[in-house]
Amino acid sequence: MLLFIYVAVACSTVTVTKCQAALRTLQAFPFFRPTCLCREPHVDPECNSFRDFLFDHPCIFVLKKEKDPYPVDALPTCNHALSVCQEERKCIKLFEDFKTNCKVRDGKCRMEDRELCHEAWAKLRLSPMFGCICPNNHMKRRCDRIFSMVNHNPCVGKLLATIR
Known part of the structure; x- marks a missing residue:
């Protein structure tokens, strides 16, 4: 039973x-x-x-605790999230800082500073880029690339492994 x-x-x-x-x-x-x-x-x-x-x-x-800088009603596609992010200097800087500090080359993590990578990832989590989705449509390949950059970054995997 x-x-x-x-x-x-x-x-x-x-x-x-x-x-x-x-x-x-x-x-x-x-x-x-x-x-x-x-x-x-x-x-x-x-x-x-x-x-x-x-x-x-x-x-x-939960009633909203703090003002969300990028409020959403539903999860955006990664293509839409990137275009929204590109329109705002602060947001695109978060994404660029993440790519710089959590650098990936040939599928391997090439970060130089673990703390800077962690900080960049923590800040990116508040942007539209984090939590975006990729439905099956004609833009799927581009969407999947954007999704992977954020969600399958091997440096983030290393960071999370050291936290546990």
């Missing part, structure tokens, strides 16, 4: 508005409309757990 216990947790991310945007983006998929229907919890605990995670997530109920 499988026992499923739902444990209430607090919203613990520093990017609350991005978390909320991600949840709204997922909730908007046709699969979840009109509602995400699951069989009884004892019959399909996985579905119920996912539904609870998606629709009763603790971050949904």
Whole structure:
């Protein structure tokens, strides 16, 4: 017998508005409309757990703590995020600093200063570039390149490995 216990947790991310945007983006998929229907919890605990995670997530109920410099209602595509970022000097500087301080060449991390890379990554997380998505469309290849630059940077993997 499988026992499923739902444990209430607090919203613990520093990017609350991005978390909320991600949840709204997922909730908007046709699969979840009109509602995400699951069989009884004892019959399909996985579905119920996912539904609870998606629709009763603790971050949904958080009132905005601080002013978000780049508020979003839903996650942008990476192409759109980059174009928005390029229109604002501060944002594109965050992206350029990240690429400079968390340098990647031939798929390998070539960062020179771990602290500068970590700082650049932490700042980039607040920009539209972090959390962007790539749907299947005609711009997918470019979008995937932008997504990989931010989310598959091997230097960030090294940073996170040292934190754990």
